[in-house]
Amino acid sequence: MLRYLLCSLFLISASVCGYANDNNIGMITGNATGTYVKIGADLSAVLDGDEGLRIIPMLGRGSQSNINDILNLDYVDMGLVQSDVLTQIRLTDPNAPALDKISYIAKIYNEELHVLARRDSDIHSIYDLSGKNVSTGGTGSGSESTSRLVLKFLDIAVTEHHLRHTDALEGLKSGNIDAMMFVAGKPTAFLNGVTEADNLRLIPLPFSALLASTYQPSIFKSSDYPALIENGFVQTISVGAILAVFDDLDENTPRYHALAAFCEALLKNQDAFKNPARHTKWQEFSPRATVPGWRRFLPMARLLAQPETVQ
Incomplete structure (x- = not known):
């Protein structure tokens, strides 16, 4: 219920300010007591305003549900998911849209079974x-x-x-x-x-x-x-707990530009996530960490290929 309330509030604010404010980025996270929602709050706290971005975290139901939301909800651009979710999808539906339309920006940390x-x-x-x-x-x-x-x-x-x-x-x-x-x-x-x-x-x-x-x-x-x-x-x-992103956009669209700006802001501010005020799991964050079975979001891959990119 709380999740739907937050999504409704997001849609109301989007209609007032215009979701068409192309720098708004909707991010689906996890339940109210989990780590994902805290990571989402940290991303919003650190990156809001940088590159003109507005990061809007929302409560989610878990990795599989988050993938569906990224694919099907216009106001969800990215979300936190477990890295094995695509393995599960490949086993159950080899032709699933997620395999072509979703990539990852970065691995944030490890979670244990x-x-x-x-x-x-x-x-x-x-x-x-x-x-x-x-x-x-x-x-x-x-x-x-x-x-x-x-x-x-x-x-x-x-x-x-x-x-x-x-x-x-x-x-x-x-x-x-x-x-x-x-x-x-x-x-x-x-x-x-x-x-x-x-x-x-x-x-x-x-x-x-x-x-x-x-x-x-x-x-x-x-x-x-x-x-x-x-x-x-x-x-x-x-x-791995990774930041997955909708990746079926023309490179000339404002939404794509906003996601590219997010990648730049994330790299530029990565040291800020090591601050004690942020969740301790950020201590594991390494932007260059690769995720088997996933492809990197192209704007992030381009940034990481630049020699001046912060390690």
Whole structure:
């Protein structure tokens, strides 16, 4: 409901000021408590006014939904998505418009796959999820996409439950489900309220060649989640959080020029995102980081090819 309210407010302001103010850039992010919405707020705070831009973040429903919004909503120019979302699309619809009409500006940071189960369960590794009741994330979410891909790559069959994080956590505590899988940048504030009394633990997900084409190895340390890790660290995988952009525009259109100006402003102000006032995940930001399976938005690629571009 809040998402629709914000989108409505955007459309009202667009009709008053004219979305036709060609320097307005609509950006779809994530839910109200997630990292994406904070990254979107930072982009707006730092880049608003630069190159005459107006950055307007909006709440989103997850990576798959964000891709659809970028493709189909006139007031959404770009959005934050997980880098494996195109892999999921290629597997389900090889002719999907997203494969030709969306590119990426930059990778912002890494997010980790969390697999949670109860300490008193017989689940000790990712393979023990076979045959279990597992929440893979809300319908259309990035968590759902990543969870399904990982289970597919590892040939693990589960009974899926499509629960949002808060509902899945309660279901896990009560025993209604056996495990939950979700993607978030570590350490996520979502797990701040979990204590040892909740009797939960993070389940290891060792990196393997089956995952290497899409993911990177990562770990959780006990300092990340003291109540969830018993022995120092737990293996997992990471997926990139990237800024995807609508890329089916004539280079002579004002909208294309605004997106090119955004790329220039992002590079010019990249040091400002390292400021302590910004989200800590910006410390991972490296504009030159490439994303397998994606093509770079041409204006950004051109800027990065210039020797004077800030590294």
